[in-house]
Amino acid sequence: IDSELAMLDHRTARLQAELDQQRVDVDDRLLRAPNGGLIDRIFVERGEFVNDGQRMVLLHDPDDLWIEANIKETELSRLRVGQAVAVSVDAYPDTAFTGTVERIGSTTTANFALLPTPNPSGNFTKITQRVPVRIGLERNGMTLLPGMMVEVNIDVRDR
Known part of the structure; x- marks a missing residue:
């Protein structure tokens, strides 16, 4: 046993x-x-x-929404983290949204282009580059979806 x-x-x-x-x-x-x-x-x-x-x-994550705006490099000197942003969303034309500048990119969007601009002739044409700026949105109860089209107005007087 x-x-x-x-x-x-x-x-x-x-x-x-x-x-x-x-x-x-x-x-x-x-x-x-x-x-x-x-x-x-x-x-x-x-x-x-x-x-x-x-x-x-x-x-x-629907609770973690932000906007990435591509701002001209010539306007960067007036931008600061924390500045107020007025946002209009095409889907809600009669509703005002607000946000703040959370981060200013450290490189231009040209560095991430899928196709680099070839320059075989050696001639140089100066083109104003754009820098990604992350804008945090205040929640106001409206449903926002990734990819929606918006316009931003950053209050550059707020230094």
Whole structure:
């Protein structure tokens, strides 16, 4: 009887180890978002094989909205973090939105262009570059979606 009990204990331990391994396997296949939010687009289908680093979903946090405005470099000297911003949203023409300048980019948008501007002739044409400026929005109860078109008016008198 002692040998049968020992054999059953061994079998129980082996089955428990298999169960633990299966739980780890299931946990490895579970997708977890880095934060709460809404799924905007799904790039893979159920049962599809995926690779490390492959984009599977696009999501956004509706409570963390901001505007990225591309401001001319000639206007940067008048910009400061914390300045008030009046925002008009095309979807809500009769509603005023407000925000503040949160961050002024450290490089121009030309550095991130997919196609660099070739200059084989050596001639130089000066073009005013634009710098991304992040504007935080005040919540006013209206539904705003990523990609909506807006116009910003930064109060540069506020230094």
